[in-house]
Amino acid sequence: MQVIKTNQPGTLGDLIHWEVNPTFTTEDGVLLAGSGGARVIDQFTVIAQVTASKKLQTIDFAGSGGANVAYGVSLLPAQAADGVDGEIKYLRRGPAIIHAESLVWPAGATDNQKATALAALLAQGILAKTGI
Template sequence: MPVLTESRRAGDFVLSEANGNLSRDRIVIDTGVHLPGTVLGQVTATKKFVALDPAASTGAENAAAVLRDHADATDGDVNAVGYVRLAEVRADMLVWPAGISDNDKAEALAALATAHLVAR
């Protein structure tokens, strides 16, 4: 019998969120292919979201949201939904940039916590 592997699903990393859509906003993803749970930064000049990049100096170095569903922006901007406030997420299911340090993760989690996006 073959082994089937299920990929991540939209919001499967969410423990709780506010009623209705209060925790979520429509966002624009600028570039890249991203999984649900990807920690995002927001580029100050464009207000678009990209994967968190602690080495950037564009705004992308500051954690601002967590992506709800898959997003593929390889061919240009794509609309998506991000958790931007008032939610609890599973820390072990967040998607981080390769090679991110524990210190940068801690800073990103602290930044998300200021918007009441709490990793448990």
């Protein structure tokens, strides 16, 4: 018997345990253009908003100007070509409960950085819980 393996994207249920209303909690946004290559955002990545441009990117804990503050969570994979802004659909506000173990963090993110980001999401009504 032949076995075929696939790599399917997660479903929104893999991230969202409960939300009040997707029309209220989710938004479409502008993904910051790639710089020197494509900017790729994995599904369920914690994202930040650059204050000056209001554009979104993966949270950068070493960054500044809003890039180091959790703003939401990408719901689908997204990509912006080098020098060209892209589009991203993301969870922006609650009330919502999400599966903490589904979140995607930048490489090297520490537990303290994650805790700070989760607190910022909670301030927006997005509660990340483990084991639900």
